[in-house]
Amino acid sequence: xxxxxxxxxxxxxxxxxxxxxxxxxxxxxxxxxxxxxxxxxxxxxxxxxxxxxxxxxxxxxxxxxxxxxxxxxxxxxxxxxxxxxxxxxxxxxxxxxxxxxxxxxxxxxxxxxxxxxxxxxxxxxxxxxxxxxxxxxxxxxxxxxxxxxxxxxxxxxxxxxxxxxxxxxxxxxxxxxxxxxxxxxxxxxxxxxxxxxxxxxxxxxxxxxxxxxxxxxxxxxxxxxxxxxxxxxxxxxxxxxxxxxxxxxxxxxxxxxxxxxxxxxxxxxxxxxxxxxxxxxxxx
Amino acid sequence: xxxxxxxxxxxxxxxxxxxxxxxxxxxxxxxxxxxxxxxxxxxxxxxxxxxxxxxxxxxxxxxxxxxxxxxxxxxxxxxxxxxxxxxxxxxxxxxxxxxxxxxxxxxxxxxxxxxxxxxxxxxxxxxxxxxxxxxxxxxxxxxxxxxxxxxxxxxxxxxxxxxxxxxxxxxxxxxxxxxxxxxxxxxxxxxxxxxxxxxxxxxxxxxxxxxxxxxxxxxxxxxxxxxxxxxxxxxxxxxxxxxxxxxxxxxxxxxxxxxxxxxxxxxxxxxxxxxxxxxxxxxxxxxxxxx
Numbered sequence: 001x002x003x004x005x006x007x008x009x010x011x012x013x014x015x016x017x018x019x020x021x022x023x024x025x026x027x028x029x030x031x032x033x034x035x036x037x038x039x040x041x042x043x044x045x046x047x048x049x050x051x052x053x054x055x056x057x058x059x060x061x062x063x064x065x066x067x068x069x070x071x072x073x074x075x076x077x078x079x080x081x082x083x084x085x086x087x088x089x090x091x092x093x094x095x096x097x098x099x100x101x102x103x104x105x106x107x108x109x110x111x112x113x114x115x116x117x118x119x120x121x122x123x124x125x126x127x128x129x130x131x132x133x134x135x136x137x138x139x140x141x142x143x144x145x146x147x148x149x150x151x152x153x154x155x156x157x158x159x160x161x162x163x164x165x166x167x168x169x170x171x172x173x174x175x176x177x178x179x180x181x182x183x184x185x186x187x188x189x190x191x192x193x194x195x196x197x198x199x200x201x202x203x204x205x206x207x208x209x210x211x212x213x214x215x216x217x218x219x220x221x222x223x224x225x226x227x228x229x230x231x232x233x234x235x236x237x238x239x240x241x242x243x244x245x246x247x248x249x250x251x252x253x254x255x256x257x258x259x260x261x262x263x264x265x266x267x268x269x270x271x272x273x274x275x276x277x278x279x280x281x282x283x284x
Numbered sequence: 285x286x287x288x289x290x291x292x293x294x295x296x297x298x299x300x301x302x303x304x305x306x307x308x309x310x311x312x313x314x315x316x317x318x319x320x321x322x323x324x325x326x327x328x329x330x331x332x333x334x335x336x337x338x339x340x341x342x343x344x345x346x347x348x349x350x351x352x353x354x355x356x357x358x359x360x361x362x363x364x365x366x367x368x369x370x371x372x373x374x375x376x377x378x379x380x381x382x383x384x385x386x387x388x389x390x391x392x393x394x395x396x397x398x399x400x401x402x403x404x405x406x407x408x409x410x411x412x413x414x415x416x417x418x419x420x421x422x423x424x425x426x427x428x429x430x431x432x433x434x435x436x437x438x439x440x441x442x443x444x445x446x447x448x449x450x451x452x453x454x455x456x457x458x459x460x461x462x463x464x465x466x467x468x469x470x471x472x473x474x475x476x477x478x479x480x481x482x483x484x485x486x487x488x489x490x491x492x493x494x495x496x497x498x499x500x501x502x503x504x505x506x507x508x509x510x511x512x513x514x515x516x517x518x519x520x521x522x523x524x525x526x527x528x529x530x531x532x533x534x535x536x537x538x539x540x541x542x543x544x545x546x547x548x549x550x551x552x553x554x555x556x557x558x559x560x561x562x563x564x565x566x567x568x569x570x571x572x573x574x575x
Binding site (some may be wrong): 149151154 | 327328333334335336337355358359361362363365367368369370372373374378381382383384385386387388389430439
């Protein structure tokens with residue numbers, strides 16, 4: 001450093017002398033050559049040079065793998081590589097429900113009880129579709145994929161929310177179509193029909209998510225299936241009852257729907273809290 | 285380079301304490317986490333990665349709680365679980381692309397990195413084969429590749445060499461060792477020799493507690509004078525096995541050569557032997573049991 005300062009001091013002195021003497025272009029050339037000579041004398045620390053190079057390389061690399069900020073691009077990349085087999089079957093099933101009801105309605109398939117059977121079917125099918133949703137969620141959360149995901153940019157909660165939103169929308173679309181088609185057969189108010197179809201649908205969601213929330217339910221997928229079979233059986237016995245579908249019972253149906261929605265909302269909240277804490281992901 | 289501090293970390297599942305009062309600070313280098321099955325290694329690693337929330341205590345990365353860092357911490361992290369989840373119908377290439385998408389890596393970078401890593405783990409020829417056709421060792425290798433996708437500065441590997449054949453194990457040991465130069469590598473294993481070769485520091489867990497944290501030489505020093513070698517007649521072996529910790533047993537003509545871990549001389553003809561890391565590991569575990 002001392003050496004460098006001394007060299008610059010000499011150059012500065014030379015400049016001032018040259019200025020004083022009013023020398024021209026040749027003097028400037030002389031100055032340049034002196035600067036070059038002075039630069040050559042500056043010692044280059046090879047160790048520091050390689051350290052700086054390594055630092056630059058690291059910085060360049062860290063910039064290269066910096067996460068993508070564009071949300072559309074992120075989602076596109078994820079959807080491009082994500083598993084499409086289960087959602088594919090789910091979409092097929094969701095399409096099959098309205099088509100089946102349409103076919104049955106056109107052909108007068110069930111005879112005199114056509115409307116009642118169609119309503120029953122549109123109550124049972126959404127329950128069946130709910131299975132798919134939870135099977136997809138199980139596959140994500142309980143097979144270790146979400147555990148890996150929890151250490152990534154897209155965390156487990158976001159992946160689960162994406163799966164739930166996708167299958168939820170599909171199910172709702174299928175249920176709506178079911179309600180519409182059953183409504184064509186059974187001449188009752190649409191709101192009334194909505195209640196008949198949505199109550200079992202919501203309770204099925206509650207049962208499946210409830211299973212995911214308990215350690216036993218997570219360990220034994222057959223428990224989920226057993227509960228899922230019980231509900232259509234209950235519905236079947238309910239559909240035999242004449243009083244269940246009277247206008248007087250509507251208040252009970254509405255109360256059941258409201259309770260179901262409250263339970264489901266609470267379960268979803270608990271599910272995401274448990275997911276965040278890792279309790280669901282780390283089932284051995 | 286980063287610094288991760290674990291302070292008074294506890295994790296309780298229902299009534300069972302899986303991790304108890306773990307306090308340790310990790311800077312760059314390879315840390316070998318040793319312990320018996322159920323000692324709490326996986327739980328500790330899961331908390332370290334932010335997968336499990338501790339019941340109490342804190343994990344700080346460069347002085348900041350990892351919960352607060354969220355995605356920023358995940359960007360530093362590479363994790364290989366003991367048994368990792370994958371879609372069986374995915375090809376190796378698609379799985380790595382899926383993981384790159386989850387890690388939000390830019391496409392161009394991901395493409396090049398995946399090719400590099402497939403070569404590193406020796407799976408380039410199988411890149412288009414489905415994962416369901418892979419052997420256990422190949423799955424392990426693809427797991428290691430996904431952990432390295434984002435060139436992590438903190439690498440957590442739970443039993444990385446299990447299921448690998450001896451040749452692959454040596455290769456991976458060397459890879460892990462080279463990675464530890466400028467990053468934190470925390471690896472758990474049952475294979476003491478793996479740790480002996482690559483770990484700069486050893487963390488030893490028993491019943492959820494961290495009973496030792498330090499380098500291998502200090503660990504060996506702990507067991508100094510407590511390792512014995514002796515030749516005994518075969519009928520005497522069961523009695524000695526009940527009384528002492530036997531680290532090795534080898535038939536030798538009509539007798540049996542024993543390697544005994546004990547503070548006292550186990551047999552009249554026993555001679556002191558130089559402690560190996562495995563002896564030190566057994567000694568420390570046994571010492572804690574006595575306490």
